[in-house]
């Protein structure tokens with residue numbers, strides 16, 4: 357073997373994540389998960405979402421969902437047919453820059469309410485006009501649309517439809533909103549326009565993924581766990597309320613206790629920030645040091661799409677910088693710019709002379725005519741980095757299955773996943789399953805009981821389903837009651 361391939365193989369081995377380390381990772385995840393349920397400020401945040409049930413596919417009705425993420429505001433209505441299927445109508449609007457940073461919160465939320473109004477006029481005009489007539493006649497207000505509000509910024513939640521903004525991220529900066537209840541801000545803008553809408557739920561996108569899968573999965577079994585493996589990674593699962601002991605010491609919270617269960621948003625991207633069990637190569641260390649949040653999101657930095665391309669670029673650079681080897685030079689300008697889709701393309705290509713690898717290297721790194729051997733070296737590294745990410749992904753999944761005791765019955769356990777990495781990286785699920793079998797408490801018998809399915813559109817149908825669960829919650833703050841009508 358050539359020096360290049362010998363060295364590539366040596367580096368690849370640094371990314372090995374053997375069975376015994378998977379098992380240690382799972383044990384430590386369970387420990388950190390328990391700690392997160394008991395107190396605040398732990399590595400695994402284990403955030404109570406106040407969503408106290410998952411759907412089983414028989415739910416019916418028409419619900420609204422809105423999603424304020426980075427650049428767009430999405431409004432949609434979801435008709436749940438009650439047979440695991442749904443129809444979704446949506447519109448997407450770019451948020452004007454000036455509303456993101458220079459105006460007041462009233463400007464922003466009025467803009468959002470106006471978008472909801474025009475959506476209703478276009479797609480649900482009958483309902484809308486009937487409501488306006490009743491309002492004009494001072495008749496009782498009824499038939500409100502329940503709305504799920506996906507708000508992808510840090511919030512401190514107090515109930516299923518209340519939560520205060522901790523800080524803005526992603527280019528937003530509207531100081532007067534910080535510390536205020538974002539559901540109340542949206543509701544008040546909606547009420548100013550007399551819209552037949554009740555903000556029923558504040559939604560986290562990972563929780564939405566779990567809900568969407570639980571509704572759409574075959575049969576009537578509910579889903580236990582939803583995981584995202586895209587730009588970032590995170591998961592949400594159904595927990596027994598009695599185990600969420602920190603709820604007892606949380607002030608001013610209100611939720612429906614009748615089901616005995618609540619969805620927990622694990623925020624597992626920050627699992628093991630202290631690096632007690634996570635693998636840590638020189639490439640992981642360099643990446644972390646040069647990131648804008650060193651020491652934070654350490655699990656995510658080894659698993660998710662935002663980082664795998666950069667880990668690869670650093671490993672390639674090591675091969676390039678070794679004078680004995682002299683791999684082509686991966687461009688410096690591509691720092692943080694090597695898209696993880698490159699890894700999928702490379703992993704997929706098994707053809708002679710690697711045509712797809714060559715095309716991808718040209719597209720992504722401006723490398724002209726790499727040799728077959730260089731392509732093989734790239735493949736060796738990609739395979740190692742991708743496989744480690746998938747095996748690491750098995751850690752929270754196995755831990756949740758064990759911690760919740762769900763493998764102890766004969767029933768299958770449903771897991772919903774979303775994100776380009778799990779969807780497109782070749783055999784990502786297969787590597788997850790290999791690692792799951794290696795965990796003693798799961799084993800081959802447990803692994804067979806796990807059904808993993810893609811769950812799309814957590815912020816659409818998922819948010820609508822959370823609004824539905826919320827509408828059955830008697831502790832919900834009802835705007836009409838508040839107005840005393």
Ligand code: ADP
Nearest residue numbers: 586587661662695696697700775776777780781
């Ligand atoms: P989001 O996380 O914004 O919901 P995605 O689930 O599409 O969006 O994830 C985007 C991330 O996935 C990016 O980091 C991107 O580099 C990576 N990605 C996109 N396409 C692929 C692919 N084919 N294979 C692996 N990773 C991909």
Ligand code: MG
Nearest residue numbers: 584586774775
């Ligand atoms: Mg996504």
